[in-house]
Amino acid sequence: MHKELLKNIGEKELINRLGKFMPKNQISDDCALIKTKNENLLVNTDSLVENVHFNDFIICPQDLGWKAVVSNISDLLSSGSKKTIGITINLVLPATTEWIWVEELYKGINKALKEYGGVILGGDCSKGDEKIISITAFGIQGELELRRSACKPGDIILTTGIHGLSKLGFLIQNKIYFDNEFSLNERLIIKSIEHFCRPRVYPNFLNTLLKTRSDRNISSIGCTDSSDGLYQALQDLAIASNCKAIIDYEKIPKDKDWPKGDKWDEYYFFGGEDYELVFSLPRNWAKNLSKIDKDINAIGFFADGEPSIEFKDNKKNKLFNNTPFKHF
């Protein structure tokens, strides 16, 4: 049940070829070694499955490699990682896979690692019916612990950027038909595809937080990323922290050409794969932060109460009661 082959390439040959993407000291042993120097590690793992999360028609392998790494680094950053150490990669590939696909994937992986830090520490390859990329990423826990469970009533809720763009990019890549009522702005089209194929994250987020910290006694803040959508992120924070999120719809930052309407609100709140950070801070800290980073927006606050999401002035509550997506 071993020695499975890629198209015309044996297992050992594949490992040799992948070796060029790795640091020399990591090649060909049973384990990778991580030197920790007395620092705590953050670990995250994610799988991308062909025809569930991607296919060759909507994203090219180089972009896929980039995105697979970035989605893991996003989780590290949303936990307060101060440095990405590296990743391990588990590949499952059908025997019909061309080497060029794998090479492009690894090019994208290494581009993301070059941009955000870290190296390939090791991995495993197997044959399978569909392509699967599982990545486990390692980071060093920084001075501030960012945790889903650390939001407090009274905290301001903030996000690092705009949501919904990745979902729109996904729809465009899938050639989903849009109503003829409006024509989508070309700049928005390009930007959305970019967000879907080459999402970016915020490696300096932790430093900016530390720089603007109003009270040095605070060592943990509430945070997650919006990989499953803004609404899911708010829900996860509310549940883990056992409090109620009150959102001011008017303060939600949108692209200036983002269309209006319930459908577009659904894309915005439930789209996912935006990798923005969604977090909460005491009022003073939030004020300091918004001053030095204009892209960070306060969108509401946490209050005492059963874990839930409410919209201020009852705006938009109807949308979320009618939505087909899961609630508490």
Next chain:
Amino acid sequence: MHKELLKNIGEKELINRLGKFMPKNQISDDCALIKTKNENLLVNTDSLVENVHFNDFIICPQDLGWKAVVSNISDLLSSGSKKTIGITINLVLPATTEWIWVEELYKGINKALKEYGGVILGGDCSKGDEKIISITAFGIQGELELRRSACKPGDIILTTGIHGLSKLGFLIQNKIYFDNEFSLNERLIIKSIEHFCRPRVYPNFLNTLLKTRSDRNISSIGCTDSSDGLYQALQDLAIASNCKAIIDYEKIPKDKDWPKGDKWDEYYFFGGEDYELVFSLPRNWAKNLSKIDKDINAIGFFADGEPSIEFKDNKKNKLFNNTPFKHF
């Protein structure tokens, strides 16, 4: 492209159900935290793919969970891990999968962790066409570094036990037809199935090595496991250490009822999934070790020369030249 379901079970519900197998502090955040206390970590990752590495007819999910963990711990031990910290699990499951299958898998996973140490640190679940279990395991590097590249000419080659049993178990589980020339001993049948379904590893190996160390200046020794077969293990050591393995066929330990013949030698040397340790030690150390552990056998030695495997007195060299398996 999210919110995929198991049979009748949503993603969040599945995560909740899996929560019972995890320590409380590890549930529901973006990352797991590993407290390292200034000790270096060993990391290993492996995937098991349905219809490539397993299927429901030859191994039950509880045994599969056990084996998935054990195969990873085997790699940690063969690098000199002194303690298993834990694992992350990436599951890919078809939407038709029953919850009982997943529950049984996790029971097996937790049985192995209870036996050999470690906890579930986190994971990810996705829908897919076939079942895939990817495990990443973390251990603490012990005082002695066991590395494929650390064998030296003059070192004695040893193994912790008998090979081929797992392969025989696999053949029996697959109801492969055996010649009628002989009837397989019932004890051997039971033992082989046990080796295939519930392989065991050697958590005290590092301690036994340290106890018998003849020279305290030696801090690394050559070692790997025989997960891909004894021959592959010897080949990996020879290549990584750039020397030649000379094997004494007569010294290879076999089950007392193991049949004779070329086919059975092939099962023995190329079978795989035995998870025995294959390693090399200076002569005195090897002597000390064999004295206190009767299951450890010297089977040859390393010599100067191009990386290769030779059989003493030219015995069996023909077999390995004729084999369909890959060579250097």
